[in-house]
Amino acid sequence: MRYLVTGGAGFIGSHLCDALVAEGNQVTILDNLSTGRQENIEHLRAEARLVHGSVLDELLVDEAVRESDVVVHLAAAVGVRLIVERPLHSFLTNVRGAEVVLEAAHRYRRKVLVASSSEVYGKNGGPFREDDDRILGSNAVSRWSYATSKAVDEILALAYHRERGLPAVVVRLFNCVGPRQSSAYGMVLPNLVEQALAGRPLTVHGDGLQTRCFCHVRDVVNALLRLIHDPRAEGEVFNVGSTEEVSILELARRVVSATGSGSPVRLVPYDEAYGEGYEDMRRRIPDISRVRALTGWEPRMSLDEVITE
Ligand code: UDP
Numbered sequence: 415m416r417y418l419v420t421g422g423a424g425f426i427g428s429h430l431c432d433a434l435v436a437e438g439n440q441v442t443i444l445d446n447l448s449t450g451r452q453e454n455i456e457h458l459r460a461e462a463r464l465v466h467g468s469v470l471d472e473l474l475v476d477e478a479v480r481e482s483d484v485v486v487h488l489a490a491a492v493g494v495r496l497i498v499e500r501p502l503h504s505f506l507t508n509v510r511g512a513e514v515v516l517e518a519a520h521r522y523r524r525k526v527l528v529a530s531s532s533e534v535y536g537k538n539g540g541p542f543r544e545d546d547d548r549i550l551g552s553n554a555v556s557r558w559s560y561a562t563s564k565a566v567d568e569i570l571a572l573a574y575h576r577e578r579g580l581p582a583v584v585v586r587l588f589n590c591v592g593p594r595q596s597s598a599y600g601m602v603l604p605n606l607v608e609q610a611l612a613g614r615p616l617t618v619h620g621d622g623l624q625t626r627c628f629c630h631v632r633d634v635v636n637a638l639l640r641l642i643h644d645p646r647a648e649g650e651v652f653n654v655g656s657t658e659e660v661s662i663l664e665l666a667r668r669v670v671s672a673t674g675s676g677s678p679v680r681l682v683p684y685d686e687a688y689g690e691g692y693e694d695m696r697r698r699i700p701d702i703s704r705v706r707a708l709t710g711w712e713p714r715m716s717l718d719e720v721i722t723e
Contacts, residue, residue: 416440418482420469420515421489422462423450425595426529426587429631430486430638435461437639444469444478449492454594469511472518479518484642485526487515490564493599494557498688501556508563516574516582525581527642528571532588532655532698533561541701544586544651555693568651575649583647585638588655588700591720592631603628603721606666610675617682622663625697629656630715630723640709647708653700656713665721672721 417434421427422443427450434441441462443455446469455462467474469489479485489511491497491504512528519526535542536550536558548565550558567584574580597604609616637654641647660668666679684692705711715723 415484416442416482418442418444418478418485420444420485420487420511421450423447423452423455423464424488424492425454425592426590426631426634427488428454428594429592429635430488431455431458431462433635433639442478442482444475445489449496449596449599451596469515470507472514475514475518476521479515479524480522482524485515485519485524486529486638486642487512487526488529490529491560493601494688495600497560498556498692501559504556504560505563508560509566512567512570516570516580519582520574520578520580523580525642525648526571527583527585527638528567530568530584530586530651531561531564532586532653532700533557534565534568534586535698536561537693537695540697540699541657542653542699543701544653544704551693555691557693572649572651581645581648583641584651585641586651586653586700587634588653588698589626589628590631590634590655591628592723595631602626602662602665603669606669607673607721610669610673610677613675613677615678615680616666616669617687618662618666618679619682619687620684620694622666622679622681623661623696624694625659625661625699626665627656627659627699628665628717628720629654629713630720633713633715637705637709637711640711641705644709650704652705652708653702654705655700655702656717657699657702658717659697659699660717668718668721672718
C-alpha cells in the first residue's frame with residue numbers, strides 16, 4: 415500500500431514510518447520540519463520519500479493524497495510550551511491542516527486516520543472513556559483553545575465519515591514517550607532524563623502529585639497499525655495510551671534511580687514554568703477497553719522499561 419504520513423518526520427510519525435516501511439509499504443512523508451526533524455527519518459532515506467512542505471499547502475496536500483492509498487494525519491502543533499507561546503499558529507495549523515487533509519482524502523476517497531489528543535477531555539478526572547463529557551476552561555487559556563482545535567479535527571473527520579462516507583478513524587493519543595522525543599517542547603520525560611544525565615536539578619511542576627500514564631511509542635504505533643488495518647474502526651474514536659498511572663514526582667524519582675544521578679528534584683510553580691494563568695490536569699488516564707475489545711491491543715512495555723530505554 416502507499417501511505418502518506420503527515421508529520422512523518424516527528425517523534426511518533428517517524429516511528430510509524432519505520433513500521434510501515436518494515437511492513438513493505440511505500441511511504442511518503444509530508445513534513446515542514448518545524449518540530450519534525452530530518453535526523454528522525456535519515457535512516458529511511460532510501461525507503462521513504464520526504465515532501466518538505468506544510469499541510470496548509472492545499473496543492474501539495476492534494477497531490478500527495480492523490481498518490482496514496484491511506485493517509486495518516488499526524489502533523490500538528492505539538493507540546494504545551496509551543497501551544498502557550500504560539501496559540502494562533504497552533505490553532506490554525508491544527509484546524510486548517512486537518513480540514514485541508516480531510517478535504518483531499520474525501521476528494522480521492524482515501525482512508526484517513528486522524529490523530530487527536532487526550533487534551534480534548536480537558537479537566538475531567540478520568541479514567542476517560544471515549545464518549546465521556548469534556549470539561550474545558552476558558553478560551554483565554556491557550557491550553558483549552560488547543561483542546562478545542564483537536565476537537566474540531568475530530569468533528570470534521572467524523573462528519574466527513576457520517577455525511578460523505580469518508581473512511582476515517584480518530585485516535586486520541588495520551589502521553590507517548592520513547593527514543594527521538596525532543597525535550598524542546600516541554601515534554602516531561604525527555605526533560606527529566608536530560609536533567610538527570612547532566613547532573614542538573616529535575617524540574618517538577620506544581621506539587622508533583624499530578625498523574626499521567628506514559629506509553630512507549632512502539633506500543634502506540636502498534637495500536638495505530640491495528641486500527642488502520644481494521645475496517646470496523648472507521649467512524650469511531652479510540653483512546654490509545656498506557657494505564658500505568660504515576661505521579662510526576664514519582665516519575666522524577668524513578669528517573670534519578672534509573673540514571674544513577676545525584677541530581678535533586680526541584681519543585682517549580684506552574685507560573686514560573688509556563689507564565690501566569692496556566693492550568694494543568696491533576697490526572698490523565700485512558701480507559702482503553704474500546705481499542706482492546708476491537709483489536710486486542712494493549713501496551714506491552716512497563717514504565718520502568720520505558721524510562722530505561
Ligand atoms: N512537567 C514537569 N516538569 C517538566 C515538564 C513537565 O513537572 O520539566 C509536568 C507538566 O506540568 C505536567 C506533566 O509533567 O503536569 C506532563 O507534562 P507534559 O508536557 O509532558 O504532558 P501533558 O501536560 O500534555 O500531559
